[in-house]
Amino acid sequence: MDMTALHDLWFGFGVALQGSNLLWSLFGVLVGNLIGVLPGMGALSAISILMPLTYVMHPVPAILMLAGIFYGSQYGGAIGAILLNLPSHPPHAVTCLDGYPMTRAGKGGTALGITMICSFFAASVGILVMIFASPLLTTISFKFGPAELFSIMLLGLLAGSTMSRGSPLKGVAMTVFGMLCGIVGTDPNSGTFRFTMGVPELSDGLELVAIAMGLFGVADFLLNVNRLVIVGNSAKLRVRDMFPTRGELKKAFWPMVRGTGVGTLFGAMPGTGPTITTFIAYALERKISRNPEKFGTGMIAGVAAPEASAHSKTQVDFIPTMSLGIPGDAVMALILGALLVQGITPGPQLIGEHPDIFWGLVASFWIGNVLLMVLNIPLIGVWVKMLRVPYRFMFPCAMFFIAVGVFSTQNSLFHVWEVLAFGVLGALLMCLGFSVAPILLGFVLGPMVEENFRRALLLSRGDVSVFVQRPISAAFIAASTILLLAVMVSAWRNRRDRQATAHGPDHDPEQTARVSVSSESGGV
Template identity: 70%
Template sequence: MIFQSLSDLWQGFGVALQFNNLLWSFVGVLIGNLIGVLPGMGAMSAMSMLLPLTYVMQPVPAILMLAGIFYGSQYGGAIGAILLNLPCHPPHAVTCLDGYPLTRKGKGGTALGITMISSFFAASFGIVVMIFASPLLVKVAFKFGPAELFSIMMVGLIAGGTMSRGRPLKGVAMTVLGLVLGLVGTDVNSGVMRFTFGITDLADHVELVALALGLFGVAEFLRNVNKMEAVGSGTSVRMRDMRPSKSELKESFFPMLRGTLVGTIFGAMPGTGPTITTFLAYAAEKKLSRKPEQFGQGALGGVAAPEAASHSKTQVDFIPTMSLGIPGDPVMALILGALLIQGIQPGPQLITEHADLFWGLIASFWVGNVLLMILNVPLIGVWVKLLQVPYRYLYSAALFFICIGVYTTNNSLFQVGEVAVFGVAGALLLALKFPVSPILLGYVLGPMVEENFRRALLISNGELMVFVQSPISAVFVAISALLIALQIYFWMKARWHDRRHRRLGAVQNRA
């Protein structure tokens, strides 16, 4: 099996290095790197804006471009965090804790160099895990029937809803909203229009491009509309500053290794986003360090561990998405939606039915990470200068391209209106502290959950026990039940602690 995987990987390099595929992979990592630097414009915004372009592209270059944006943004996000104390995206907030103090000590270049080395090492490790873990799923591909697929997707939905930031109940509510949006349109079995309110433009479905651009493009812009000032500074980094010494490499090696392992473990778990992973890696490293007092003051381990965790998770995230059809986070849900747009059904059989796409994607990860290593060195000064551009110019240009992109998808002004509606709704939800990421997760998984649920019931003549008769399905049903039970337990425990504090406070006030 190892020999077969290496042979397939060699063929994947042949696909990834084709000029057209290599060009689009380069475009993806370049845009991702740029977007990673800019505050408020994360990978979701960039991928949503370029999603209409994939309609007229072949499947392989389309997915390579989107994947390049994803892991390219991880590189770019560290630059603002280290040099400017500007956590452009949540996963890099923990990098600020030690990255910016290193910059103030004159070691910003060293921190960036360690970040690049950690990122490349972790990404490479994650790619190796993908190479040897994904083919194992091919052997059990035919054991996944409708009941098993339904149970696995339910774990993804529940994990994505309950593990999102904020209160779990809000996350579940947003997941259900996404499920409902995914069911809008014509029922494929009966031909009946559902949840359209008589609007014929919704007869097909709610457009994925409109939903993603509204929730992760327009909503983010509206939320940051008052940030008009430039945030850049005169920070500069020379190329020679980015070469860490042997002692600095030695100091960072084990934190980098441990962060990589944390990211790899959590990468295959649905619902655990990169933010959770980076904070866990940082907390674990601080506990294990011989000098924990240095953390927060400029410890190289405080930069290497979270950045390695972020990048290894980014790569391993593709395993459940491509092999099981379960997106680990909203970005993966968007890539899953892009595959469905291309007529490709993610799942255990994708590796054999679309081997050129799967192995070309894995090979492109290495190619893309090498491109990022080359790009980051000369362009860091450019990215820092770019941060001095006021938001009012960046966002107005982005909104213009959003409208153009949505309209050209189907030449429909109705879809531009959809983007506006979802943008305003998303901004209101964010203002009310509702997470919008589970909406996309529910939207993408909802139709597949319904389809497999109905198919399983048809096969079993309406017998609900079909979902626990298979060992695989029963395990995932038990995991779903455990996740729900744990959330109820944590909620009851929090309420009990609140009541106890109130009683103690009341007693102290009386005394």
């Protein structure tokens, strides 16, 4: 079996290295990388714009180009998130939490180097999983029904409450607020409008890209519009100084491995978007860290884990899309549509009927990731020099690209006003000490939790015990319970420690009273 897979992979490299196929793959990677850097522009916008071009192309170069745009924009989005706190792709919102503080501390180049290494490692693991474990992962994915998906989404929501710095109660409040934002629109079962307040534009719900750009990009610009960012001196902008040290690589290694595992697991599950993957990878690192309070201040693990999970999921996402015809997110749905337009039906027979497409695509992943490294190593200095631009000049340019990018998603000016509204709201919340990251998590997972909860109850005829009768679902429910208890115990211990610190390490109320009495009786 392994020799057969290696033989098929060799055949795929022969397909991917053909002149026209290689050029289209390079074109996709380059376009995806550049568009991913632009605020407000992501893979969804780029693929939507270039989709008509594939109608007149051969299926192989068409799919290779779209796939190149997809994973090229992943790294480009990380650049914008780390350097400018602008997540053009919502999964990179988690990278902003520690990547942007690293930039503020003069470590923007190091964060980009860590991202580049993690992306290549995670993508390579994802490709190997796609080659050798596709049948196994496809079998496992069939075991995840509505009850299992609800349980794992619930675990993700609870894990998200631990991501916010400061009060866990504030994190829970922001997660609930995000869930309320997520259910705005049309009820998927009854078709009735919910929380639209008579605004027709809200019938389709709030726009994910608009919320991400508003909460992270616009809010930060509003708070820091008069700030001038200088990252070190000109010597630090040399390419060789941008590579992480051995100690930094050591700090990034195990978070990178764990993040890759999380991305691989979720990539095999149909219907789970990439945002939940990065949030859970980040929450996992914060939970097992010896210094969880430092997350959000520029921790390398806070960059390595979510970026590794995002890139591994990007590769493994193609397994349910190609083998089951079930896309993991909107971008994969566009690629699935491109296959259908070409007359190719995704499914278990795809590998046998169109081996040039499947194995050429697998080989192009490796080629494309090598091209990304070759492109971005000399460009790291260029990206970091962007930070020498004063915010008063960068602000109008960024606002323009954000407006254009958000408008291009559905050609709606209303979404631009959404960005402004959430930008102002995000700035106010950050001034009040709230973390805005859980809002995005609640917005993404809230509708999915509701949908799978209602679907599971519908299939079980209202029997709530279905969530603990199925082994996989019961395991995730148990994990959620343990996590909730751990958060409660941790909050209780922190409160007890604060009270002990307030009274002093050797404070004894009875002893203090005795000393006071004795001093009063013998002090005159």
